[in-house]
Amino acid sequence: MNKTAKRVARSSSRQSPVAVASFSPLYKQIKDLLLQSLESGEFKPGEMIPSEQELAVRFKVSQGTVRKAIDELSAENVLIRRQGKGTFVATHHEPEVRYRFLRMATDNPEGVKRTHSEILSCDEIEANDVQRQVFGLSVGQKVICIKRVMYLSHQPAVYEEIYLPEPAFQGLSFALLTTEKMPLYGLFESHFGVQLLRCDEKLRAVSAPKEVAKYLKIEEGSPLLSIERVAYTYGEKAMEIRKGLYLTEHYYYRNSLN
Amino acid sequence: MNKTAKRVARSSSRQSPVAVASFSPLYKQIKDLLLQSLESGEFKPGEMIPSEQELAVRFKVSQGTVRKAIDELSAENVLIRRQGKGTFVATHHEPEVRYRFLRMATDNPEGVKRTHSEILSCDEIEANDVQRQVFGLSVGQKVICIKRVMYLSHQPAVYEEIYLPEPAFQGLSFALLTTEKMPLYGLFESHFGVQLLRCDEKLRAVSAPKEVAKYLKIEEGSPLLSIERVAYTYGEKAMEIRKGLYLTEHYYYRNSLN
DNA sequence: TAGTGGTCTAGACCACGTT
């Protein structure tokens, strides 16, 4: 059996004399192909992707290799496997995953009861240096700035400022935000085709500015948990910068390390 | 080939009429066996465990099954694979893993330069209700309470109170803490055979108490990041409660979500 | 050159959900 052909398919090219670590296993290549299909919209959020067998045939590899590719995407929450049913594209609309980036919890009997948010403003402004660099924008291009207050169990708990690259979110308006009753990331997914997959956060303790204290109904200078987030879509492309100030009197930010 | 024997080995017992979800795949059973070997000390921190082939023979399963068991332990940072060398038991003494539970970072050129800590006190006190419950202690049993200040790049940055179940840490003293120049979890590992593998944290923003403000050289009431941690060893057994107050002026707590 | 983990295959069977 001629395996050589397949080996060639691996980018095991040893052209340059420099020790380029350019070996990429087959399953990584399959993973990339799947990611392309996801990014291009061939497989849409919520839909079932072809079975492992079908994909194995399509890509001309064994089922086990497809499996390992899907395993990784599944671990990254890009795909969701359901035994007996199939493998599905993750979506921010499922209740189970809706608030996977909101880590607030409480020790009280039944956690965060209800959450809703009040939009304060939604403006287009010129991107500053940091925003241009993070989003890869040119001088003069704009960002959309959303300000809002989130309520957890009917108590104001979070003040947020959200910055989005305008070119990818054209048409996002105050009216749309107040009309659509869905979480922000669900709205990004459905209205703008922007799927946020991963984010990095920086946490600090800060004093409440006067303006924010008013919204959260606390005293100026009270301690707040500051969370600066950058969220990424396919290809590690940043699509959101978010600065949140969290009241941690009744809730805490939970994290597990290992 | 008689596969039935192996199938019986799986705890696929359908004895009770209740729908007990008692199916455990072979690789999970192997994983448990490996964990037992680790807990019992057959494989010690830093040592290499037998090769996948050897383990396959020992457990009478295929190499792929052993592999999947090791995969999970490796993902949990219990084992560390090194291609071409072998699979090793994780230890808190390797520089790469030494501070894996300390998530403070900075955007400055070269991160956290130097860290050391000053022990303030080390006392045995009677365990309170919470501590008894978390550690599984009886009324009257004790906990060891360590108070210390940590310095990051020579600046006081963290005030911590650490509580340990006394029965597992007999002999831990102020003298030992000030003598041994190693991270705490490394000391737990080497002196008490306690390997901390995982922890849960609760983060809040709080105001600096007078006492703590003094140690951190800040004003009383300044905002501090409070981190309450419970750390676990094998078998999800809690072995440490830690309450830390972090100055986040120059550093932040970094986190990645997906 | 030998030994280890890492990849890949082909095929079998099991557990789960739906029809």
Added chain:
DNA sequence: ACGTGGTCTAGACCACTAG
């Protein structure tokens, strides 16, 4: 009964490390 993901096997070969 059928299709899906989940487990398991046996064997081959590749990539990396060290003696």
